[in-house]
Amino acid sequence: MGEPTRLKMMAERLNLSESTISRALNDYKDISAETKTVVRKMAKQLGYEPNIHAKRLASGKSETIGYVMPIQSNQIAGQFINELMAGIAKALTKYGWDLCVIAPQTPEEEIRVFKKIARTRNISGLVITRTLSDDHRFALLKRLGIPFVSHGRSSDSKDSAWLDVDNELAFFEMTTHFVKLGHKHIAHIGGPKDYNFARQRKNGWLHGLQSCGIEIPINYAEITELTFDGGKRAMERLLEVKVPPSAVCCISDVVAIGAMQALREKGIRPGQEISIIGYDGLELGAWLDPPLTTMHQPLKSAGEKLAQMLLNIVESGSLPPNNQELVRASLVRRETANAPLSTWPPIRKDSGKP
Amino acid sequence: MGEPTRLKMMAERLNLSESTISRALNDYKDISAETKTVVRKMAKQLGYEPNIHAKRLASGKSETIGYVMPIQSNQIAGQFINELMAGIAKALTKYGWDLCVIAPQTPEEEIRVFKKIARTRNISGLVITRTLSDDHRFALLKRLGIPFVSHGRSSDSKDSAWLDVDNELAFFEMTTHFVKLGHKHIAHIGGPKDYNFARQRKNGWLHGLQSCGIEIPINYAEITELTFDGGKRAMERLLEVKVPPSAVCCISDVVAIGAMQALREKGIRPGQEISIIGYDGLELGAWLDPPLTTMHQPLKSAGEKLAQMLLNIVESGSLPPNNQELVRASLVRRETANAPLSTWPPIRKDSGKP
DNA sequence: GAGTCAACCGAAAACGCTTTCGGTTATGTA
DNA sequence: TACATAACCGAAAGCGTTTTCGGTTGACTC
Numbered sequence: 001m002g003e004p005t006r007l008k009m010m011a012e013r014l015n016l017s018e019s020t021i022s023r024a025l026n027d028y029k030d031i032s033a034e035t036k037t038v039v040r041k042m043a044k045q046l047g048y049e050p051n052i053h054a055k056r057l058a059s060g061k062s063e064t065i066g067y068v069m070p071i072q073s074n075q076i077a078g079q080f081i082n083e084l085m086a087g088i089a090k091a092l093t094k095y096g097w098d099l100c101v102i103a104p105q106t107p108e109e110e111i112r113v114f115k116k117i118a119r120t121r122n123i124s125g126l127v128i129t130r131t132l133s134d135d136h137r138f139a140l141l142k143r144l145g146i147p148f149v150s151h152g153r154s155s156d157s158k159d160s161a162w163l164d165v166d167n168e169l170a171f172f173e174m175t176t177h178f179v180k181l182g183h184k185h186i187a188h189i190g191g192p193k194d195y196n197f198a199r200q201r202k203n204g205w206l207h208g209l210q211s212c213g214i215e216i217p218i219n220y221a222e223i224t225e226l227t228f229d230g231g232k233r234a235m236e237r238l239l240e241v242k243v244p245p246s247a248v249c250c251i252s253d254v255v256a257i258g259a260m261q262a263l264r265e266k267g268i269r270p271g272q273e274i275s276i277i278g279y280d281g282l283e284l285g286a287w288l289d290p291p292l293t294t295m296h297q298p299l300k301s302a303g304e305k306l307a308q309m310l311l312n313i314v315e316s317g318s319l320p321p322n323n324q325e326l327v328r329a330s331l332v333r334r335e336t337a338n339a340p341l342s343t344w345p346p347i348r349k350d351s352g353k354p
Numbered sequence: 355m356g357e358p359t360r361l362k363m364m365a366e367r368l369n370l371s372e373s374t375i376s377r378a379l380n381d382y383k384d385i386s387a388e389t390k391t392v393v394r395k396m397a398k399q400l401g402y403e404p405n406i407h408a409k410r411l412a413s414g415k416s417e418t419i420g421y422v423m424p425i426q427s428n429q430i431a432g433q434f435i436n437e438l439m440a441g442i443a444k445a446l447t448k449y450g451w452d453l454c455v456i457a458p459q460t461p462e463e464e465i466r467v468f469k470k471i472a473r474t475r476n477i478s479g480l481v482i483t484r485t486l487s488d489d490h491r492f493a494l495l496k497r498l499g500i501p502f503v504s505h506g507r508s509s510d511s512k513d514s515a516w517l518d519v520d521n522e523l524a525f526f527e528m529t530t531h532f533v534k535l536g537h538k539h540i541a542h543i544g545g546p547k548d549y550n551f552a553r554q555r556k557n558g559w560l561h562g563l564q565s566c567g568i569e570i571p572i573n574y575a576e577i578t579e580l581t582f583d584g585g586k587r588a589m590e591r592l593l594e595v596k597v598p599p600s601a602v603c604c605i606s607d608v609v610a611i612g613a614m615q616a617l618r619e620k621g622i623r624p625g626q627e628i629s630i631i632g633y634d635g636l637e638l639g640a641w642l643d644p645p646l647t648t649m650h651q652p653l654k655s656a657g658e659k660l661a662q663m664l665l666n667i668v669e670s671g672s673l674p675p676n677n678q679e680l681v682r683a684s685l686v687r688r689e690t691a692n693a694p695l696s697t698w699p700p701i702r703k704d705s706g707k708p
Numbered sequence: 709g710a711g712t713c714a715a716c717c718g719a720a721a722a723c724g725c726t727t728t729c730g731g732t733t734a735t736g737t738a
Numbered sequence: 739t740a741c742a743t744a745a746c747c748g749a750a751a752g753c754g755t756t757t758t759c760g761g762t763t764g765a766c767t768c
Binding site: 004047049051052053054056057062064067069081082085086089090093098099100101102103105116119120121122228254257258261264284286287288289 | 358401403405406407408410411416418421423435436439440443444447452453454455456457459470473474475476582608611612615618638640641642643
């Protein structure tokens with residue numbers, strides 16, 4: 001392939017100085033238009049690509065952002081992370097920036113890595129995901145002065161940049177969808193309140209019921225871990241309630257799938273006696289029997305926006321306006337959410353309520 | 355946080371030259387042991403981290419490897435990619451190397467990106483996955499002189515580095531497992547032979563049958579796309595065969611899940627009348643009803659090994675020994691593979707065979 | 709015709725490290 | 739005593755950019 005083109009060569013060929021070439025390519029305003037065109041033409045012709053290490057050393061900018069992989073890639077992580085990363089990478093390549101993957105194995109290592117980044121500055125900014133309600137990373141990154149954006153809000157993300165799904169709205173809509181279908185006994189399987197989205201989703205459900213004038217029954221708000229087994233156990237508990245729900249809003253698809261399994265084991269067909277809606281829009285929900293109705297959140301476009309936001313922050317050196325964005329999830333109608341049976345809920349042994 | 359520590363400062367404090375400090379830290383043999391210890395002590399104390407851009411510029415090494423994300427992240431991609439990447443990143447951080455994500459949107463862009471890497475050399479090597487039987491990337495990367503390792507073999511990977519699962523062995527074992535359970539009518543749902551692993555897996559099935567002295571029936575080798583729908587349709591076709599199989603080896607979990615759905619729609623219970631084994635070991639297989647028996651391939655450790663292999667290649671500048679490695683998949687026993695019913699296969703209208 | 713002011717470009721100093729090439733000691737050998 | 743040989747270390751030249759600071763033009767003003 002021969003030697004790569006360097007500024008020096010072009011300078012010699014054009015009888016100009018290296019600095020002029022550099023400034024022409026970087027569109028400095030003290031270079032005449034015609035010089036710029038001739039330089040650019042030559043650069044294109046020779047396939048010039050600047051040596052990024054020299055560039056980054058001289059400019060003091062790393063042109064690299066990092067994506068922090070969730071530590072234990074848990075059950076829903078798969079598709080989620082990939083689409084987001086693909087979006088981030090896509091947006092970055094437009095500007096010639098790199099996306100660097102950071103995969104700490106433990107929380108302690110994560111902290112060490114952050115501190116190292118703060119010292120070396122070899123990464124200009126971070127994208128973090130799986131945000132907790134009370135996420136220590138926010139304070140740490142602020143203290144270290146590392147620019148970042150988060151996918152998901154935290155309790156102290158008032159003055160930091162984030163992109164989040166409007167979880168509350170999503171579960172509000174999920175709930176009112178059930179109401180429109182005719183349901184009156186609508187339960188919720190939520191997650192640990194460590195996760196901010198768990199609170200938000202629960203609130204959406206609550207407000208949905210309130211706005212429809214439906215009283216919130218006791219024992220209709222389950223909390224469980226975000227796993228298949230968690231969803232299964234939570235559903236089993238709901239089935240023990242005096243007046244079991246005819247519809248269940250699940251915090252995630254995986255939890256919903258667990259809930260479906262609990263129903264099946266009791267001989268109850270999801271979408272008939274009891275309807276279920278999940279959240280995440282996972283493809284695999286369509287492969288179940290019956291296919292799971294769910295709420296889909298945009299991921300690839302979210303990744304692109306996150307990257308763009310982070311770029312703005314890094315370039316401007318401060319928080320520009322529009323650094324917080326709420327996107328909408330959309331209902332994916334499949335087959336587990338239908339009108340309730342007229343015979344439901346059944347009268348239980350020890351209850352008088354219809 | 356103050357100014358970061360530089361070679362210069364340490365040189366001044368220790369009354370040594372910058373070059374001595376540098377060589378002491380890099381363990382040059384023309385520096386005395388005691389100088390090394392005192393330098394290292396100081397470096398540790400001041401939390402010295404070299405400026406990687408200066409380092410990479412001066413040394414001409416980028417200390418970065420790239421992972422090429424599959425272009426259209428298709429159905430099984432999710433978990434797969436993440437675990438592999440986590441493994442790669444883990445291995446690289448040990449050496450202070452970076453993992454850079456490359457996410458081309460089209461095959462054309464992929465080629466452009468490769469050519470750019472060849473010119474700029476800002477990435478020392480690549481890890482590629484989703485290898486095709488006849489994968490143009492191999493020849494291209496060789497021609498461009500870009501070091502790479504592949505997860506999966508290709509037709510012309512004789513003289514390049516790879517790590518692959520022994521697909522043939524896996525399907526051999528899958529098939530003989532069925533035989534041990536008592537099956538004699540064992541079909542295979544495979545994929546397009548564009549994929550090298552599709553051929554290998556089919557061969558494993560064939561050899562498994564041969565080694566057990568079981569004649570290979572006609573119409574027992576289905577080919578389909580690697581999707582839920584593909585698996586479903588292929589299973590439907592198998593059910594039309596005169597003597598339907600009592601066991602089916604599926605090329606992937608997703609295909610197996612589609613096949614299960616086809617069975618259910620005919621009122622056939624997977625694992626009873628017809629047994630099924632998938633491949634990939636996806637977690638979600640455990641969430642099905644009944645849970646899918648499958649073969650699991652190691653991913654995180656595969657990522658680590660791939661990274662290590664690539665590092666060796668880049669550092670040595672040539673293909674070191676042990677640059678090809680075959681790993682084993684292992685059977686994950688769940689509930690879709692059981693002994694056949696004594697009444698199976700049923701006699702069909704127009705056939706005389708038992 | 710002296711002074712002002714753009715417009716444009718070159719020189720040169722960074723940026724922080726690696727690595728080669730000598731040069732200076734102390735040690736051993738003839 | 740002279741001479742080769744290690745063992746160590748410093749000087750300095752890169753690596754390929756960016757960016758500041760002047761300096762040289764020519765046009766324009768008064």
